[in-house]
Amino acid sequence: MIRLKDVELEYDNGTKAIQGITLTIEDGEFVFLVGPSGSGKSSIIKLLTGELLPSFGRVMINGFSIVNLKDRQIPLMRRTLGVVYQDFRLIEKKTVYDNLAFVMRAVGANPREIKDRIPRILHLLDLDEKAKCYPLELSGGEQQRVAIARALINNPSTVIADEPTGNLDPDRSMELMRLLIKINQMGTTVVVVTHARELVNRFGKRVVTLDEGLVTHDAVGRYVGGRRYG
Amino acid sequence: MGKHDFVYFFQEGVKNMASHRLMSVTAITMTVGCLLIMGTFTLVAVNAAMNLSTLSNSNEIVAYVDEDWTEQQARSLEERLLAIPNVTAARYITREEALEAYTEENPEEELFRDLDPGIFRDRYALTIGNLEQISITARNVERVPGVAKVNYYEELASGIITARNVAAIVSATLIGVLFVVSMFIISNTIRLTTYDRREEIAIMKIVGATNGFIRWPFVYEGFLMGLIAAGIAFLLQWGLYEAVAGAVADSDTQRLFQILPFRRIWLPVLGTFFGTGMLIGIGGSLTAIRRFLEV
Numbered sequence: 001m002i003r004l005k006d007v008e009l010e011y012d013n014g015t016k017a018i019q020g021i022t023l024t025i026e027d028g029e030f031v032f033l034v035g036p037s038g039s040g041k042s043s044i045i046k047l048l049t050g051e052l053l054p055s056f057g058r059v060m061i062n063g064f065s066i067v068n069l070k071d072r073q074i075p076l077m078r079r080t081l082g083v084v085y086q087d088f089r090l091i092e093k094k095t096v097y098d099n100l101a102f103v104m105r106a107v108g109a110n111p112r113e114i115k116d117r118i119p120r121i122l123h124l125l126d127l128d129e130k131a132k133c134y135p136l137e138l139s140g141g142e143q144q145r146v147a148i149a150r151a152l153i154n155n156p157s158t159v160i161a162d163e164p165t166g167n168l169d170p171d172r173s174m175e176l177m178r179l180l181i182k183i184n185q186m187g188t189t190v191v192v193v194t195h196a197r198e199l200v201n202r203f204g205k206r207v208v209t210l211d212e213g214l215v216t217h218d219a220v221g222r223y224v225g226g227r228r229y230g
Numbered sequence: 231m232g233k234h235d236f237v238y239f240f241q242e243g244v245k246n247m248a249s250h251r252l253m254s255v256t257a258i259t260m261t262v263g264c265l266l267i268m269g270t271f272t273l274v275a276v277n278a279a280m281n282l283s284t285l286s287n288s289n290e291i292v293a294y295v296d297e298d299w300t301e302q303q304a305r306s307l308e309e310r311l312l313a314i315p316n317v318t319a320a321r322y323i324t325r326e327e328a329l330e331a332y333t334e335e336n337p338e339e340e341l342f343r344d345l346d347p348g349i350f351r352d353r354y355a356l357t358i359g360n361l362e363q364i365s366i367t368a369r370n371v372e373r374v375p376g377v378a379k380v381n382y383y384e385e386l387a388s389g390i391i392t393a394r395n396v397a398a399i400v401s402a403t404l405i406g407v408l409f410v411v412s413m414f415i416i417s418n419t420i421r422l423t424t425y426d427r428r429e430e431i432a433i434m435k436i437v438g439a440t441n442g443f444i445r446w447p448f449v450y451e452g453f454l455m456g457l458i459a460a461g462i463a464f465l466l467q468w469g470l471y472e473a474v475a476g477a478v479a480d481s482d483t484q485r486l487f488q489i490l491p492f493r494r495i496w497l498p499v500l501g502t503f504f505g506t507g508m509l510i511g512i513g514g515s516l517t518a519i520r521r522f523l524e525v
Contacts, residue, residue, distance in 0.1 A: 072440075075440045079438035081438075083436055083437075089429065089433060091429065091433070102434075103433065103434070103437040103439075105238055106437055106443055106444075108443075
C-alpha cells in the first residue's frame, strides 16, 4: 500500500514541488498519475523510491515509512518496488540476460534462481529470442519491455512506471499498457505516471490528476485537466 | 558473503581493471615504484639497525691502565669500571696478553716479532650496552683514577648511528608520503571506473542493492591492483637487494657493514609488501566509491 499524508516537498532552490498531497493507493490497484509538466509527478516518484525526503508530512510504501527509514532499510524498501523509466536505463554493454541477472544478483539471488527466473520473465514479456541481444540492438518497444522485465525480476509488490510510453509510438504504447494491465491482474500494484491522455482514457482505471503540487482530481475513468501537457 | 558473491565480485573486479587497462597499468606501475622506494629505505634501516646491534655487541672501549700502577692496583680497578653506567663487562688484559694478541693479528710483520711486553700497557676491554652512549661512557672511564687513556671506534659508531637514524626517518616519512600517493593514484583509477559505471550503480541502488554489494567489486579491483603491484615490487626488490648485497660483498666495506642475506628476510618483506599493497588498494577503492554511494 502507498500512503501520502499532507506531503509537502520544497527543493533547496525554494521551488515548492508538492504543496500538501494526501493520497492512498491500495494493494493491487492500477493508478494513472497524470498532470502537466511541473505538477509534481516526478517528485512523487522520487519520494516513493526514497531518493527524496518530504519537507513535511508522511510517506508510507509497502509497510515502510520513508521519513523514518534508516539507511540500511532503504535497500529493503526498494526491493518491494520495480521502477520503469521513460529512457529505459538499460546497461548498454550488458546483454538482455545480463541486465536482468545483475539486478537479481544485487539483491542476493543465487545462480540457480537467476537461471530459473530470467527465462520465465523473458517469456512473459515475449523476449525469449532476445536474451543474448544488447539493448542497442533492440527496438524502443523491446527495450521498454526489457526495462519492465527488469522491474519485475525481483518480484516486487509495486511497479512504478515513469512516463513509460514517452519514447514509443502509439501502437507500442498501447501494447505496453496492456502489458502493465496484465501485470496488475497478476496482483502487482501498478502506478503509471503519464501525460498520454488517449491511453489513460482508453483503460478506465483510477486517474489521479496533479497540478502545481496538488491533487486536483482523483476518480476512476477519464483524464480530467485543462492545462497543456508536456 | 557467499561463495557465488565472491566469484561474482572477483570477476567484476577483473572486468573493471580490464575496462581501463592503461589506467590500471599506470596505477600498478606507480604503486610498484612507491613500494620499491618504501621497501628499499626500510631495508636500509633494517640493515643499519642490525649492524648497529652487532657493533654494540662487539664494540669495546679499551681503557689503558697507568704504567705506574702495579698489577694488583690495576686489577682493583675492575669494580670501579663496572660501576660506570653503560659498562656491562670488564675484561682485564695484561701487557703480555696484549702483546700476544697483537702478534697474532699481525703475523707477517717481522718488525713486531720479539717485542718487549713492556712497551704495552695493562688494559681493560669494556663491553658497553648502548652504542649511542659510547662517547659519554668513554669520558666517564677516562675520569677513573688509574686509567691513562681510552680508545674506541668513535667515528664508526657515530657513522652507523647516523645512517640508521637517517634511514629510519627517511623511510618513515617516505612510507607515509608514498602510501598516500599510491592510494591517491589507485583511488583515481577506480574513480574513473565508478564514473563509467555510475548508471549501473544508480540502477543497483534503485533495485535495492546494499552499499556493500555495490562497493565490493571496486574493493576487489583495488585489492587486485595492490596485490599485483606488491608481487612485482617484491620481485624487483629481491633483485635489487641481491645486486646491492653482491656489490657490498665484493668491496672492502663488507668488513665494516654486513648485509642481511635475503633468504633470512624474504618472508617478512613479502608479507609487508602484500599487506601494504592490499591496504593501498582497498583504501584507494573505498575513497573512490564513497561519493557514489550517497542517494
